[in-house]
Structure formats: structure tokens, C-alpha cells
Amino acid sequence: MTDTTTRGLIPLPLAAARALLLAGGIATAASAFLAWTWTSEFPGDLTYTGYPGGLQWLTFIAGLLTTVFALAAYDVPGLRGLIPARNNAPLVLTALGGFGVTWYTVVSIAAELGGLANLEPGGWIAAIASLLPVIGAFALPEPRTSNTDALLKAYIAKPDNIPAPAPISPWVERAIITLATIVGLAVFTYGIDTEYGELFVGFLIVVVFAVWALHTAGLMDRFSRIVAHNRSFTLAMGFAAAIAFPFTQTDDHYANIGVNILIFGTVALGLNIVVGLAGLLDLGYVAFLGVGAYTAALVSGSEFSRFSGVHFPFWAAALAGAAASLIFGVLIGAPTLRLRGDYLAIVTLGFGEIFRIAVNNMDGESGPDITNGPNGIPSIPDLNFFGFNLGQAHDIAGFTIGRFANYYLLMVLIMAIVVLVYTRAADSRIGRSWIAIREDETAATAMGINGFRVKLIAFALGAALAGLAGTVSAHVTYSVVPTPYQFAGSTPPNSAFLLAAVVLGGMGTVAGPILGAALLYLLPEKLVFLQDKSLLAFGIALILLMRFRPEGIIANRRRQLEFHETGQLDVPETTTLTGEPAAVTKAGA
Amino acid sequence: MSTVTTPVLEARNVTMRFGGLTAVRSVDFTVNAGEIVGLIGPNGAGKTTFFNCLTGLYVPTEGTVSYKGTVLPPKPHLVTQAGIARTFQNIRLFANMTVLENVLVGRHTRTKEGLWSALLRGPGFKKAEKASEERAMELLEFIGLEAKRDHLARNLPYGEQRKLEIARALASEPGLLLLDEPTAGMNPQETRATEELVFAIRDKGIAVLLIEHDMRFVFNLSDRVAVLVQGEKLVEGTSDVVQADERVIAAYLGEPFEGDPGASETAEVDAAEAQSTTSTKGEGQ
Ligand SMILES: Nc1ncnc2c1ncn2[C@@H]1O[C@H](COP(=O)(O)OP(=O)(O)OP(=O)(O)O)[C@@H](O)[C@H]1O
Ligand SMILES: [Mg+2]
Numbered sequence: 001m002t003d004t005t006t007r008g009l010i011p012l013p014l015a016a017a018r019a020l021l022l023a024g025g026i027a028t029a030a031s032a033f034l035a036w037t038w039t040s041e042f043p044g045d046l047t048y049t050g051y052p053g054g055l056q057w058l059t060f061i062a063g064l065l066t067t068v069f070a071l072a073a074y075d076v077p078g079l080r081g082l083i084p085a086r087n088n089a090p091l092v093l094t095a096l097g098g099f100g101v102t103w104y105t106v107v108s109i110a111a112e113l114g115g116l117a118n119l120e121p122g123g124w125i126a127a128i129a130s131l132l133p134v135i136g137a138f139a140l141p142e143p144r145t146s147n148t149d150a151l152l153k154a155y156i157a158k159p160d161n162i163p164a165p166a167p168i169s170p171w172v173e174r175a176i177i178t179l180a181t182i183v184g185l186a187v188f189t190y191g192i193d194t195e196y197g198e199l200f201v202g203f204l205i206v207v208v209f210a211v212w213a214l215h216t217a218g219l220m221d222r223f224s225r226i227v228a229h230n231r232s233f234t235l236a237m238g239f240a241a242a243i244a245f246p247f248t249q250t251d252d253h254y255a256n257i258g259v260n261i262l263i264f265g266t267v268a269l270g271l272n273i274v275v276g277l278a279g280l281l282d283l284g285y286v287a288f289l290g291v292g293a294y295t296a297a298l299v300s301g302s303e304f305s306r307f308s309g310v311h312f313p314f315w316a317a318a319l320a321g322a323a324a325s326l327i328f329g330v331l332i333g334a335p336t337l338r339l340r341g342d343y344l345a346i347v348t349l350g351f352g353e354i355f356r357i358a359v360n361n362m363d364g365e366s367g368p369d370i371t372n373g374p375n376g377i378p379s380i381p382d383l384n385f386f387g388f389n390l391g392q393a394h395d396i397a398g399f400t401i402g403r404f405a406n407y408y409l410l411m412v413l414i415m416a417i418v419v420l421v422y423t424r425a426a427d428s429r430i431g432r433s434w435i436a437i438r439e440d441e442t443a444a445t446a447m448g449i450n451g452f453r454v455k456l457i458a459f460a461l462g463a464a465l466a467g468l469a470g471t472v473s474a475h476v477t478y479s480v481v482p483t484p485y486q487f488a489g490s491t492p493p494n495s496a497f498l499l500a501a502v503v504l505g506g507m508g509t510v511a512g513p514i515l516g517a518a519l520l521y522l523l524p525e526k527l528v529f530l531q532d533k534s535l536l537a538f539g540i541a542l543i544l545l546m547r548f549r550p551e552g553i554i555a556n557r558r559r560q561l562e563f564h565e566t567g568q569l570d571v572p573e574t575t576t577l578t579g580e581p582a583a584v585t586k587a588g589a
Numbered sequence: 590m591s592t593v594t595t596p597v598l599e600a601r602n603v604t605m606r607f608g609g610l611t612a613v614r615s616v617d618f619t620v621n622a623g624e625i626v627g628l629i630g631p632n633g634a635g636k637t638t639f640f641n642c643l644t645g646l647y648v649p650t651e652g653t654v655s656y657k658g659t660v661l662p663p664k665p666h667l668v669t670q671a672g673i674a675r676t677f678q679n680i681r682l683f684a685n686m687t688v689l690e691n692v693l694v695g696r697h698t699r700t701k702e703g704l705w706s707a708l709l710r711g712p713g714f715k716k717a718e719k720a721s722e723e724r725a726m727e728l729l730e731f732i733g734l735e736a737k738r739d740h741l742a743r744n745l746p747y748g749e750q751r752k753l754e755i756a757r758a759l760a761s762e763p764g765l766l767l768l769d770e771p772t773a774g775m776n777p778q779e780t781r782a783t784e785e786l787v788f789a790i791r792d793k794g795i796a797v798l799l800i801e802h803d804m805r806f807v808f809n810l811s812d813r814v815a816v817l818v819q820g821e822k823l824v825e826g827t828s829d830v831v832q833a834d835e836r837v838i839a840a841y842l843g844e845p846f847e848g849d850p851g852a853s854e855t856a857e858v859d860a861a862e863a864q865s866t867t868s869t870k871g872e873g874q
Contacts, residue, residue: 421708428707428718429693429700436683436694443681446644448669448698448761457704 008139009151017139021091022070024132028098029063031129032056034122037109042118043196046109049122055105058202059126062098065210066133069094069217082217085162088140089216092155095133097209101202102130108198162218165225173226174233180223181237189248191522192257200526235419242412252393252402256476257525259404262411263289263473264492265517266418268501269510270465275499276507276556277426278458279438280337281345283487284352286495288463290485291328292321292470294359297377297480298370304377306370314383318471325467326460328355333459337452340441352487352495359482376481383410383475390475407476414472418465419510425461426508434458490535491524492517500538504545506552515553594621596657597765597796598673603642603652605635605820612638614820615652620765625787625797627811629804629831631841635820636800637678640767644668644675657764670698674763676754678770678800684743688734688753691742692725695760728756732786748779755786759795766790768799772806780806808832816840 008017036046036056044054052060069090072082083090106127110116142154187207194200214220227234242262246255271285299320301311312320336347363373371377382391382403390406401409425431433454436444445451474480483489488496497520505516524534545553598620605613612635620626630636641647643654648663655661656671674695683691700721706714729735732752737745742753751771758766771787772780780803787810791797801807807814808828815825818840824831831837 424708424710425704428704428714429697429702429721430704430707432686432690432694433697435686435690439683439685440681442646442665443677443683444694445665446646446669446675446677446681447695447757448666449694450666461704 008141009148009155010135010139012136012139014139014141017136018070018073020136020139021095021133022067022074022136024095024129024134024136025063025066025068025070025098027063027129027132028102028126029060029067031102031122031126032060032063034125035120036105036123036126037113037118038120039113039118042109042113043198046105046123047120054196054199055101055202058199058206059098059102059105059130062094062101062206062209063130065213066091066094066098069213070133082219084165084222085159085216085218087157087159087216088137088142089156089158090213091133091140092137093209093213093216095137097206097213099130099134100205100209102126104202104205105198156212156216158216158218162221165222170229173230176223176226177230177234177237181241185241185244185248188518189245192254192261193249194526197527197529200522239412239416242415243409246401246405246408247399249405250400252404255402255404255408257521259408259411259476260492261518261521262408262415263469263476264498264501264521265514266411266415266469267466267493268498268505268513268517269415269418269422270462270469271498272502272507272509272513273422273425273434273465274458274462275502276509276513277431277438278434278455280455280458281341281348281499282459282462283345283349283495283499284332284355285348285462285466285498286485286487286493287352287355288325288329288466289470289473289493290355290359290480290482291325291463292467293474293480294371294377294470295321295324295467296471296474297380300380300474302377302380304372304379311381314385314471318468321471321474322464322468325470326464328467329460329463330456333456333463337455337459349487349495352485356482356485359485371482374482376479378479380474380478380480383407404476407472411469411472414468415514418468421461421465422510430454430457490532492521500542504542504552506554506556508556509552509554512552512554512556596620597622597624598643598798599655600639600643601653601655603639603649603654605638605642605647606650612820613642613649613817616817616820616822618815618822620796620798622764622796623791623794624812625791625799625810627807627814627828628798628800628817629802629807629814630817630823634817636817637769638820639817640675640769640800643767644673666698669761669763672762672764673767674758674761674765675767676751676758676769676771678773680747680750680754682742682750682754682757685741687739687741688729688745689722689725689738691753691757692728692760693721695757696721696725698761725760728759731759731789732756748775751775751783752786755790759790763795765796765798768797768801770800770802772801772803784810 010017012020032052033050033056035049038047040047044056046053046056068079069082072079073091106119106123109118109123138155140155142151145151145154191200191203191207194203211220245258249255249258267285267289270288271282274280274282274285296317298305298307299310299312300314300317302308332348332351336344336351339347358367359371360374361367362370363375365373382389384390388394390410391403393400393402394406395401426434433444433449436447436449437451437454441451484491484493486494488494492498492501498517501516501520502513503516504519505514506512520538523538527534527537530537549555596619598618600616600618603613603616603618604611614635616639618639628636628639638647642649642652642663645661645663645665645668653660654663656668656673659671661668661671661673683694686694700717702714702717706717726735726738729738732755734745734749734753734756737749742750745753751774755766755768755771768787772783775783784806787797787799799807799810808831811828813826814828814831816823816831816834816837823840824834824837826834
């Protein structure tokens, strides 16, 4: 590493750089225990010495991460495995994360309270302490290149060739997955429970840099390899975590956020069949959610419904909603799916708007009396399963499960169904023909695929799944009105946000759209201070993401190779995949 | 040819017009069972357009195409269903699918599991998937790509992509295989291997119709060769007859074509003729 062809961006000896990283990481974590400001006016109350509050916890965690990675770089036994790639990027990124969250806090204090005078010495110390690891990180040697641009890139790059891991026993693999699930649930819960916008921004800064650091260290690759060995176990853990969420909540408001994320995520997953698998750009998808919601509202016994006497049990209402959506999907799909690309996008956009406008006008004056027009259908009764009223709070094993938590658990079930439908459909003859159509429609038809037919199936299936989610959403919100089912708006769900959730999260994956939906739901919900600028911020974030990670946050293996030619992931992976489990069983037997 | 000549493919009076341009003009054409037929002609002669008419990618302005006696509807998926499979001049693989998946897509017409069976995953579904995979692996072994089953198609070298396209077409269990310039861009060894491959395909009882600019390749392989010039069938016959025909040589020297492309084509014809004495000996097999 001390070889003359490498140098740091900041000229310091390697030993000094590493020492700065370690000392800086510890100092950053420690500075969280100081008082940063004198008044509790800044949210989170950062005035105590000896006990961190709000954003200081995030600084503490970021400092801790930097320290751990710095120790790993020192080859401390037990921590060495944290950086399988043996590169500088994880150090740089965790240092940047700590710096980012600390400076964001300090600057926010100064900006919100009106001046640097509001900072206590502790705030200054934290700012300086979090700068140290950044200096140290950029003093680490990287191969000499003539332009700084390439050098900067090298600091945050993940090397292509990461040494293959030693095989580990299936029990250890499962323990790792379990641990990751618990950490994931904790992180997610923390994010949902953030009480003020500043804390959410700080949370995002730390999470983004931490995940990025883990990715460049090569740990994400290792983890996905482990997941690949334990698919069903991971899925089960994921659902266990999802079910556990409401039990961690004391305030039903957060369960409300949870259920809305699940509804949004389920619909995004349905859209993923249409967009991600079949490659059909549908800009009016939210209409299917609307069809499901309106159908459920009409037949679930609301006294304001046109059919107020009708009160289907939930399963029948859910089926009716899905079926109505499916029929609507076929009606829209049949004439439009003969179009390709841009034309399809425009026509679906048109149909989506037609749905909303039609529903808006079916009030008995400008159209038939079905939907009560802009007033919508209110007072949809709560669901009741065998005497278990979802509208009331229940005590289960000492935990209070509120109304939204009940619906949240119902939605987990619906999402499980949708995930199952998605994965099974994708991995079958029909799923392959969708992907083939997406890849090259002419070649696909020349291989005997009836393009129109399989596209219509994708369209109808996606519509039915959205309709299913819609039936629950009608009950959760008590009422259905036309306004949410528009093309674009500042809050989800709308067609633009749904599409963004799929693209941002990762097309063609299961976890991607759900994660994308969670992010896109939380951002406008938490960042209320952005107000009318939230759409602008969202647009900028989307542009940046598409520029630097076009395959989305969670990359489908195919997509990753598509966008980053050098990847060649599939070559080594298959050899280890076949080699590894065999070695493990031998060792275990 | 000792076998009874039953026609597999019969094109009658096929004409394809694009606005004012007649790309294919009243072509009658037959391929018999067990035959390898070559289709040659200068650039822009209408060979690919003729293929597209045969496979339903284009609806011919006039004329009909029939396969084993039944007239084909001009719909690509129905043509494949009937038993005609093809490859493309510009390779059109499903680039982001694996080698195995590409071949499995080729099996589409010979399998029938729909969405319900995919969702319910009954025993029938698993059996069908397994059988499909086995069949696809057989084909990959046949063309020698079994070791690369999990590679993405886009990452294969050019020659292997062409082979994979052939395997994908064979997966639909065709009675007639249409190859559009199967050796374009290949080196001499790969071309020779492709020659073996085409013979092996014919030995499986599949008739082959191929477009090719490599004259040595065409005349070596084909039982019959047809020459298309400016959309019209100029000559048709055995390799010897076609090679000797002055109109063919004239067409390749061609008035409508001037300069380099024509000259290089002539060189190819010359080279093929120089070879003809040796190559025609190996024909009757
Ligand atoms: N879709 C189309 N629209 C208009 N003209 C077309 C179309 N397809 C082909 N043509 C024209 O038809 C003529 C024949 O083209 P074709 O591709 O069939 O030639 P080819 O014999 O396959 O040539 P090559 O040896 O270069 O592949 C050309 O003049 C071409 O420009
Ligand atoms: Mg051509």
C-alpha cells in the first residue's frame, strides 16, 4: 500500500490517515454525549451533557460505524471480515455519513434558531470531530491517476473482484439472516417513528451512507449470496418482521403509516408485473386501485352506497374488487395493447384520467347515479371477522393492537398473496414470455408467443392485484373519493409515484418496489417542511438516482448487467453456487 | 435425393410491396422434406423480406404461403406453432435472459402451462417445467453450449450467439428451419462448424432454408439453390446449374451495383467456382 504508484488525495502518511480515521470515529461518537445547543427549541432537545438526544444518536451510530470499519482496516481479529473487498470505500463512506449527519444537525440548529451563537461548544466539537475521519479517509492511498475525477471515483468504488467467501454452515447463514432481519426491522421502525422532519433527514443520511458502505465493502454481495441459499427462510423472516412491526408500536398513527405503505407497496408490486416483467409502460395504473376501492365501497354496506342494502363479507368484496379491476384491465388492455411503447403510455395515461373524471361525474347529475361524484362514498363500515372487529383496538398478549394495526396485519396477508403470485408467475412459462416480450417483441412473436395475449394477461393480472389492494384501502380510509386516483400529485398513491416506486426500488425484483413504495410514502409524510417544494425535491432525487444507479436501489441481476457492462456477475456466481452447498453438506454430514 | 419429395413449404406468387418499391415480386418457391435449400442474391435483393413474408412478420401484398399443405395465416406465432422456426440476420436473442431461458422461450409453442398452473404449481406444472428444461439442455448439448446455460445471452461471443439463436429456433420442434445469414461475422473455423451443424439438423429430419453470402458455404451445403435478384427469382437448381448460369454471374457483377460491394461479391463467386470441383463431389450423401 505504500508503493509509489498510490497516493492519497490529501498528502498524509498512511499511518496518520488511519489514526485520524480511528480517533475521529471515536471522537464523533463521543461528541454525541455533549450539549450541542442551549435551548430545547431545536427538536429532540440536544441540550443535555451525558445523554444524546434525537439527531445526536444518529451521529453516535455513524461515529461507531466509522470506528468499527477503521478497526477492520487495522485487521483487528474478528472485524477483518467486515471488508471482504479490502478497499477504502467503506471507510470513506462511513466517514462521510458521520460528517453529513453531524454537519446537517449543526447547520440546522444555526439556521433554525438564527445564528451560530446558538451552538454550544459541544456542537463545535462535534463538527470538528466528524471532519477528522473524512480527512483521514481521503488521505488513504489510491492508485495514482492523472485526473481528480477518476481518483474521487476510486474512493467510493466497489472492486469487481472480491475474493470468494469461505463456506459457512447453514445454521450460521440463518443466524445472519435473522440478525439482518432484526436490524432491518429496527432501522425501518426507527424511520417510520421519526417525529420530526430533521430527524428523518438525518436518518436517511446515515442509512444511505451505511448501506452504501456495506455495499462497497462487498457485504451486500455476500448477503445476497446467503439469501440465495435460503430463499424461503428469508421470505419467512421478512414476513415475520412485517407481522412484528405493529407490536413494536405504541401509537396507532404509525401503524396507519405502515398500512398505507403496504397498500402502496402491494400496488407497486402489481405494477411491477406490467412494467418490470412485461415491459409495458402503464401511466394510468392507479385507476385499478380505484376500481377495487370503489367496488368494495359499493358492496360493503355503506349507507351512502348506491347499493346500500348489499353487504358482502370481506372475501366476497375482495374478490368482487379484484374481478371488477380485472375486467376493467381487460377492457382497457384489449384495444391499447396492440400499440407499442410510447403510444401505449399515452393511451393508458388517458384511460387513467378517464376513470377519475368518470367517477367524479357519476353523481346523478352529469352522469348515472353511482359514485356520488366528488363527495365519494363515506362511512364504509369496519371489517368484522368472526366477531373480531378490525375497527377496535384489541389486547393481544399484553400488546395493544389498534385499528390501523389490525388492517396492517390484514394487508400483510394480502401482500403475502401478491408476493406469492408475483414470484410464481415470474418463474414460469408465462413469466418467461413476458420477459421475452420486454426484451424483443419481434423475436418473441417469432418464437411462437402470442404477444397480445400474454401482454393482456400481464395487464389483467396486474390490475386484479391492484384491485385487491384497493378493497382493503377502502376500509382503511372509511371512504373513497376520486381525488387520490390521479396521474400525478404530491402524495402517493398516484400513477407517477407508483411508477417511480417501481423504477426507484428496482424493476423486476420483489423487494425493490416495496422499498421504493416505503421511501416514496415516507418522504412526503415526514418532510412536511418542504411543503410545496417536495415534488421538486423528489424530482431532483429521482434524476440523481437514475444518473448514478439506473437499475434502482435493489438491482435485478439482469438489470445490473444491463447497465454496468463490466459486472459479469453470473460467471463466478454459478460456479460457487454449485460448488458451495455441496461442500457444506459434506461438512455437515 | 432418394426420398420421396413431399413439399414442406410452398410459397405461391408471393409479392411484397413497400409503397412504390417491390421488394419481392411473384416468387414461387418450394422446399421439400429433408432438403437443404440455399437462397442467394446481391444485397437488397429481397431475401430477408421474403423470409419475413414466409414467417408472417410481413403480410405479403399478394400470394400465399403453405406449410405441409395448409395455408399459413400471416401471424408469426401461428407460423411457429405450425412448424416453421427462424433466426435473424441481425441476431435477436433475449439479451438479458440466460442461455437456458432463451431456449425455454423457444419451447413456448410446445408447452401449454398457463397462468393458473403457474400460480397453483401442481404436479403437472413441475413435470412440464422439468421436461422443458431437459429438452432445452439436450439442445444446448447439441450445439455445444451446455456449459454456459446460466450466462446471459448478451455476454456470449458472437459465434455462440448465432448458435444459441439456432438452438432457440430448434426448441420449437420445427419441420422447417429458416436461417438468415447464419455465418455472418464468423471466422472460417466457426463457419465450418456451422456447416456440420446444418447437416446434423437436416439429419434430424428438419428441412433447412438458408440465406447466405458465403458462396462456398451455400454451394457445399445446399441440395438446391435459388437466386433472388431485385425481388425476382432468377434461377433455381442444383449448385452446379446455378454456378454455371451466366445470368447469376451477371447479376452479381450487376449493372445496378457499382464499385466495391459488387467486386467483392464477384471474388466470392470466383472463389466458390474454384472450389466447386472438390465440393460438388461430396454432395449426394
Ligand atoms: N420494412 C420495409 N420498408 C420499406 N422497405 C423495406 C422494408 N424492408 C425491406 N425493405 C427494402 O426491400 C429491399 C430488400 O431488402 P432485404 O432486406 O430483403 O434485402 P436482402 O436481400 O436481405 O439484403 P441483404 O443481403 O443485405 O440482407 C431493400 O431495398 C430494402 O430497403
Ligand atoms: Mg437480408
